Amino acid sequence: xxxxxxxxxxxxxxxxxxxxxxxxxxxxxxxxxxxxxxxxxxxxxxxxxxxxxxxxxxxxxxxxxxxxxxx
Numbered sequence: 597x598x599x600x601x602x603x604x605x606x607x608x609x610x611x612x613x614x615x616x617x618x619x620x621x622x623x624x625x626x627x628x629x630x631x632x633x634x635x636x637x638x639x640x641x642x643x644x645x646x647x648x649x650x651x652x653x654x655x656x657x658x659x660x661x662x663x664x665x666x667x
Contacts, residue, residue: 599645628656
């Protein structure tokens, strides 16, 4: 699966288990960090790549704040 570029906020809602709605994974155009929690202080809202599945380690790193919020 390839990453998709978005220039603005998306309304797409995906399911990721635990009954929690998901907007997928997002990465700002100029960084390698993937976010998945919309309450993250660094949650991308414009000029971001998005994907439905968890990124492989070779495609960047996962956000620590998102991981902490998801617990």
